Amino acid sequence: MSHRLKTYITLFSVAGLFVCGSAPSMKTTDDSPSEQYSALPTPLPFLAPPPIDPTPALVDSQSIVEKAVAAAIDSVPAYRTLPEEPLDYRDILNPDRSVGGSLSQGTIRQGYLRNAAALSVEGDHHQIIERHRQRNTRYGTAELVGAIERAGREVHDQLGGAPLRVGNIGFRSGGPIPWSASHQAGRDADIAFYVLDEDGASIPAPDLIEFDDDGRSHDPPLQFDVPRNWALVRALLNDPEIKVQWLFISEGLKILLIEHAIEIDEPRELIDRAAKVLHQPTDAAPHDDHLHLRVGCARIDRLEGCLNWGPQWEWHHWHEPNLLARTRQLQRAFDDPDPEIRLQALQFLRDISSPYAPEVALQSGIVDDDEAVREKAYEVLDELPIRTDAGVHMIAQSLERDDIENRHRRVLYRALRDARSDTAADIAFARYRRTDLDDNERMLAIDALAHRMNPRLVPKLIDALGEETSPVFRERLALQLFRLTARSDDVDWSAQSLNEVHAQALREWEQWWKKKKPDPDRQSMLLDMLAQYGVEKWEQVDAIDDLIPLLRTADPHIAYNINRVLSEWTGRWVPRQWDHPNDGYRFWTRWWNRNRERILDDTPRPWDSL
Secondary structure, eight states, rough: HHHHHHHHHHHHHTTTTTTTTTTOOOOSSOOOGGGOOOOOOOOOTTTTTOOOOOHHHHHHHHOOOOHHHHHHHHHHHOOOOOOOOOOOOHHOOTOOOOSSSOOOESSSSEEEESSSOOOSSSSSEEOOOOOHTTOBEEEEEEEHHHHHHHHHHHHHHHHHOOOOEEOOOOOOTBBBTTBBBOOSSOOOOEEOEEEEETOOOOEESSSSSOTTTEEEEEETTEEEEEHHHHHHHHHHHTTTTOOOOEEEOOOOHHHHHHHHHHTTOOOOHHHHHHHHHHHHOOSSSSSSSEEEEOOOOOOHHHHBOOOOSSSSOOOOOHHHHHEEEHHHHHHHHGGOOOOOOOOHEEEEEHHOOOTTTHHIIIIIITSSSSHHHHHHHHHHHHHHHOOOOHHHHHHHHHHSSSSHHHHHHEEEEEHHHSSSTHHHHHHHHHHOTTTTTHHHHHHHHHHHHTOOOOGGGGGHHHHHHHHHOHHHHHHHHHHHHHHHTOOOOOOOHHHHHHHHHHHHHHHHHHHHHHHHHHHHHHHHHHHHHHHHTTSTTTTTTTGGHHTTHHHHHHHHHHHHHHHHHHHHHHHHOOOOOOOHHHHHEEEEHHHHHHHHHHOOOOOGGGGGGO
């Protein structure tokens, strides 16, 4: 490998600026001076792949990486310097270390709290709702509790009126609460809406009161206080101490708030944020009786094992430079002679889900002298996705080793399958084409292509179909081609030998591909498929009722693509492939019945015209 390639692989893995991603937004709310962009004067040895004798396939993959990195270099104006990591790896791993302050751990559905902050039952501008007081669910992170107090004060200072009323936050130690699936890590809070009585006077919300889309409640007769509720949203969105991920609320009440914000001429950027963050859940109650605030992990919490659940909006800073600095420090634990320390370092990286943990596992863990450390490294690879081309390159190097057990080799191929880099497909395909590998490994390489939907694989798959002698491999290659192109043929590719029927099919495939070039488009392929079912344009959501039954009746490659189309159209995450066709059909049937009316409602939204 050239020195230039090693240097830039390291630079780009450090900055997270590979072809598979993009430069982090410079628009943040809590950057410290050490986290600003600046030139990176010297390459860091951290994450540099270990040397290995190249093979032709590896040389090919390196060439692909070098071209990708060279293209990225031209588009990136600067690199990110790492913030200082104040702790030595021994300090980080010290079980008796005290972090200080509140600490949110895990996710909002599987998490807990340490040193929780308590929201006072009666504050100057807030109150815990009476029936929630006996639950003792007023504990959260210091950042969340402080934000609620500040928001209540800000609304009062601007508009006066009744205090902010609050329901569940969480238990003192976090963990499950009986009234919600979330609220486990101190980063969720149920906040009652500000309300007006029949005379238009601001009064304390008697409870979590349901409002219709016009902002009216009939039992008791109250009015949704639009100005104060918008002031609450604005205060939370503008609070520099928190990262608002969601403000769950019904669609009708959201519209009232956005219309008011437009009417009073709020900044466009603030309205854009509100339009994204104010959200009616698609898999829970509509939240027409309270505002559910969810915030992301604070910096210290994230470095200690707080895991964000939900979107990471581009206007916030999500501490990846800090995570990289901590990961680099823990990488140094692999110079420690004590294998227990090295094992703890991997476990810590796994617990905090460091985006760079797989690279550490590949570079240092799987080659460790200690068996327990090696096993832990493969666990990390099996659980956390590789995000960089450098990591994918290290998989290619690792697969060249002849001392890896088959079960570990399978882990490497699964990591290749799930890697968030298009380079992974090139490496997987190159390994499938290696005739010096046994059939089991070549099949693992094909399986690593299972969800790669890059059209540039099409000609490679067509060529491979015409050259492959194994019926089993041909059948798998054909399935991948059918999935990728969302089209198929009537040929039995599992036949013992190729004949004129196969040759004709290959010619038709080549002709079809020639028409698609020079700019093949995966979406156009999907539209060609959907046209068979009466779909005329992309995101034609009124066709979803007709598409869902296909999940259990259509050919496998059609059902696979329908599932992906439904996910993209609705924004609902689902597995790329269901264990059984009925599983996908049942899920989408239930979900669509619950969300059909809202999604099919084509009434213009106030934020659409901004």
